[in-house]
Amino acid sequence: MRGFESEDPILRLAGLGKRFGHADVVKDIELTIPRGSFTAILGPSGCGKSTLLRMIGGLTLPTSGRIEIDGEDVTYTPPQKRPTNTVFQSHGLFAHMSVHENVAFGLSLAGRPREEISDRVADALKLVRLSGFEGRTVDRLSGGQQQRVALARALVMRPKILLLDEPLSALDLKLRQAMQEELRAIHLDTGGTFIFVTHDQAEAFALGDRLIVMNQGRIEQAGPPGEVYARPRSRFAAEFVGDANFLTGKRNNGRVALDIGVQFDLPGPDGMLNLMLRPEAARLHTAGADSREDGRISVEGVIKEVVDLGPFAQCRFDLGGGHHIEISGIPRTMIGEIAVGSRVSASWPKSALVDVTP
Amino acid sequence: MSDASAPQRSTGGALLAAPAFAILAVLFIVPMILLFVVSFWRVRNFALTPDMSLDAYTRVFVTYGDVLVSTMANGSVTALICVGLGFLFAYAARFRAGRWGDALILVAIITLFGGYLVKIYAWKAILSTDGFLNAILVATGVSAEPLDTLLYNRGAVIVALVHFLLPFAILPIYGQLRSVNDIQIEAAHDLGASGRQTLIRVIIPQCRIGLFAAFAISFLYAAGDYITPRFLGGGSGTMIGQFIAQEFSTRFNWPAGAAMSFVLMAASLLVLGLVGILFVRRKPS
Numbered sequence: 001m002r003g004f005e006s007e008d009p010i011l012r013l014a015g016l017g018k019r020f021g022h023a024d025v026v027k028d029i030e031l032t033i034p035r036g037s038f039t040a041i042l043g044p045s046g047c048g049k050s051t052l053l054r055m056i057g058g059l060t061l062p063t064s065g066r067i068e069i070d071g072e073d074v075t076y077t078p079p080q081k082r083p084t085n086t087v088f089q090s091h092g093l094f095a096h097m098s099v100h101e102n103v104a105f106g107l108s109l110a111g112r113p114r115e116e117i118s119d120r121v122a123d124a125l126k127l128v129r130l131s132g133f134e135g136r137t138v139d140r141l142s143g144g145q146q147q148r149v150a151l152a153r154a155l156v157m158r159p160k161i162l163l164l165d166e167p168l169s170a171l172d173l174k175l176r177q178a179m180q181e182e183l184r185a186i187h188l189d190t191g192g193t194f195i196f197v198t199h200d201q202a203e204a205f206a207l208g209d210r211l212i213v214m215n216q217g218r219i220e221q222a223g224p225p226g227e228v229y230a231r232p233r234s235r236f237a238a239e240f241v242g243d244a245n246f247l248t249g250k251r252n253n254g255r256v257a258l259d260i261g262v263q264f265d266l267p268g269p270d271g272m273l274n275l276m277l278r279p280e281a282a283r284l285h286t287a288g289a290d291s292r293e294d295g296r297i298s299v300e301g302v303i304k305e306v307v308d309l310g311p312f313a314q315c316r317f318d319l320g321g322g323h324h325i326e327i328s329g330i331p332r333t334m335i336g337e338i339a340v341g342s343r344v345s346a347s348w349p350k351s352a353l354v355d356v357t358p
Numbered sequence: 359m360s361d362a363s364a365p366q367r368s369t370g371g372a373l374l375a376a377p378a379f380a381i382l383a384v385l386f387i388v389p390m391i392l393l394f395v396v397s398f399w400r401v402r403n404f405a406l407t408p409d410m411s412l413d414a415y416t417r418v419f420v421t422y423g424d425v426l427v428s429t430m431a432n433g434s435v436t437a438l439i440c441v442g443l444g445f446l447f448a449y450a451a452r453f454r455a456g457r458w459g460d461a462l463i464l465v466a467i468i469t470l471f472g473g474y475l476v477k478i479y480a481w482k483a484i485l486s487t488d489g490f491l492n493a494i495l496v497a498t499g500v501s502a503e504p505l506d507t508l509l510y511n512r513g514a515v516i517v518a519l520v521h522f523l524l525p526f527a528i529l530p531i532y533g534q535l536r537s538v539n540d541i542q543i544e545a546a547h548d549l550g551a552s553g554r555q556t557l558i559r560v561i562i563p564q565c566r567i568g569l570f571a572a573f574a575i576s577f578l579y580a581a582g583d584y585i586t587p588r589f590l591g592g593g594s595g596t597m598i599g600q601f602i603a604q605e606f607s608t609r610f611n612w613p614a615g616a617a618m619s620f621v622l623m624a625a626s627l628l629v630l631g632l633v634g635i636l637f638v639r640r641k642p643s
Contacts, residue, residue: 059544079547086548092541096563105559106549150545157549 010035010193011056011161016065017217018051025051027217029065033161033210038187038194040208040225042201042240048217049197050165056195057163058082070160085154089166091146093138099125099149100134106157124156127186144175148182155190164196168203180206201241205229213237230278235356238276245277245325247353260323262297264350274357279314280329281352285345286337298347303338313338317346397616404610414617422601422618429598429622430629432512433581436519437527440576441569443520444527449561451528452535453543463532466525474522478589481518485509485590510592518590519580526579527572534568535561570637574630581626598622 009032016029026048033039043049054060056067058079067075074082085106093102103124107117125131128148138146147167154162164183168176184207187194198204204211204225211225213236221228221237232238235246249258251273256266258275285298304316304324313335314328327346330338338344400409418426451462472480484490485508492504508514538561546556562569584599591597598618605615 057548059548079544080550080552084548086545088541088545090539090541092539092545094542094546094560094564105546105551109550109555109559153545153549 008035009033010070011195012066012068013056014066014068016052016055016062016067018048018055018060019063024217026055026062029219031212031219031222033193033195035193036191037210038184038208039196039210039212040204041195041197041212041214042204043199043214043220044240045199047214049199049214052214053086053163053165053195053197056161057084057086059086083160084163085157085159086163086165087147087150087154087167089169091150091167093146093149093153095139097138098134099130099136099138099141102138102149103153103156105153120156121152124152127155127189128152128182144171144179147171147179151183151186155186155192158190159192161193161195164194166198167196169198169200176203177206183207205241211241213240215240231354232276232356234358235274235276238354238356243279243326243328245279245282246356247275247277247325249273249275259321260299260319261321262299264297266350266353268355272357273355275353276356277325277348277353279326282317282325282327282346282348284315284317284327284330284334284338285347286334295350296347297350297353298345300343300345302343303340306335306338306340308335393616393619396612397620399613401611401613406612411613414611414613415621417614418618418621422598425596425598425601426621426625428512428594428596429581430625432516432519432587432595432597433577433626434629434633436516436523436580437573437577439516439520440523440527441531441572443524444531444572445565445569447524448528448532448535451532452538463528466528470525475585477522478518478586481514481521481590482509485514485517509590510595512591512595514590514592515587515595515597518586519576519583522586523576523579526575530568530571530575531565532568534565538564566637570634573633573637577630577633578626581622581629 011031011033013029013031016026016031017024018026029052041049041052051060055062058074058077058081062075065075066073069083079086094105097105100118100121103121104117107120112120121134122131125133128151130145130148130152133141133145133149138149141149147170150167168179171179180203183194183196196204196207198207208225210222211228212222213220213228215236220240221233225241228237229241232241232244235244238244238246247258247260249256249260250271251257251266251268252270254265254267255263256273257263258273299319301317301319301324304318306313306315309328311332312328313330313332314326315330315338316324317327318324325346396406397414398410398412400407400411400413447462447466451459455462482489486492487504487506487509489508491508492501495501496504542560543556546560551559581597582599584597584603587595587597588600591600599622602615602618602622605611605618
């Protein structure tokens, strides 16, 4: 799998792999990360995303491949000598130190002068909105505040790359969203390079300007989040970044025949075919509205189940013969018209179908 | 929720603590008070006579002053060695032994089954003139003749006490090392700390209470012991516990024994207090 091409990469991974015993946790990663980007690494638990992050930070040594930061080979450089800092999932704050001492820890080890340390600690705490908390002991802070101290402790080092290992996953939803907003602001403020690991698709999209989907130790797909969502390259990527319908069929001489009984032209090699359709890309047509616009694929079916989600509704649409698709993003105004059991038509543009045939 | 159940919990807590408290009160506090009263009495014609005399305390300092100092020194050295070795062992079990850590601690505890007198006799066998160590020294040519200086001195007492007390020192240190989580150690490395800096600035500060507990347990036991010095101590290894036992038994001088006990206790608390300030005090940053 290819990563991003970038003219000014801060990080380059080449053939990076990690084997624990007989298990390849991370396999043959090729990736470059541009300077100043905010990359989200998304994947299910056990996909190797944390191991990948730990290898970048030097906390886990790779068993194969190479890591370059800013053109320098750091594959076997210990963490204390790398220009990276990590924010851990369970923060790892030093329980016996105050907020100030925690944030100052790295700088005082580096032997910075006292005035510089206190200035930079104050700046970092201001950045995470914890000014005035210097003297507190960390166990008297809330979960969100602790995570912000951990963030300040890493940011104060001005790392070339800030690594964040699911730092928000222990927080409740409201706090998590507020912290996401702060993280975005801090990224803009500092102009640093952030790499963020998460299993939460919404969080990856909310934060990252680059998205890397990982599965079973490999990069499944990498690109801007919108592109990964709209043009997933595999069934896994399609399902992991959102809801998806899959339509199977066959192609013969550029003519596609889907199992749901629709035919249309779509160039490509002959053989079995698996096409992905996002639920919100399909539109319902009630009361005989014309659905046969150019370039749209139209199907007839029966409404099976309607779920009112508030701003929108979604429904299960039975196409007969055991086939059905989910349709979402149905506007409120239509909810009255789509009674369960009614026979209507639905359509979607041909361009909304994405080939995810393995 | 915790507020609502708090009163209940405190009555429950008092009930749970009651049996232990009763045992301590009957078997410790009451005898202590009696002993304290007796320490001001006198002995006349082998009979205890109530009095308000400080004779017994004078006797302690005049006759046993140097033994008291030597006892404190032996206790402190024993405790420091226990804390040092105990920390190394606990550290290895926690950070170097992986999943065998708990097994190592279990092994340390199992050595307690060896019993106390058994260990004393074992050291006697090892250190005596025809003992194990001398056999090795002679066989390897390190020494031409068996040394008779290995046994019956301060060193022999301390070695045997350390052997016996080490598991008691390991436990509290290990308990505290377990509460230092691995993420903190990774975070320290990530922020630029070497292994040594992590040890000094992150790990040790977080187990100061455990280190102090280890010191206190080893010290109190060692300073109060009278069996080990009696069997292994000889001249330089005598400790005040032996003389307290003598005052109570063969000399039938209960006031003197009681006064010595209280002086020993006060001196021990003084040492612990000083060490406690060093160990537990928060370092100014």
